[in-house]
Amino acid sequence: MPWAAHEKVLKAHETVLKAHETVLTAHEKLQTAHGELLTEKAELEATLRNVTRQLAQRKVTCRAS
Numbered sequence: 001m002p003w004a005a006h007e008k009v010l011k012a013h014e015t016v017l018k019a020h021e022t023v024l025t026a027h028e029k030l031q032t033a034h035g036e037l038l039t040e041k042a043e044l045e046a047t048l049r050n051v052t053r054q055l056a057q058r059k060v061t062c063r064a065s
């Protein structure tokens with residue numbers, strides 16, 4: 001393989017490695033954000049269940065009065 005072609009292949013390889021590293025970093029950030037969103041969703045669902053339960057109890061209390 002001629003030297004110029006070898007250099008071109010090495011540069012392309014470096015470019016691909018850098019792009020791969022960038023994609024991995026972005027993927028890690030997205031995974032972290034996704035995990036945080038799932039946690040927030042679970043917390044909001046728990047809050048919604050509690051509020052719904054409280055409202056249902058108030059309706060029962062108001063009807064009993």
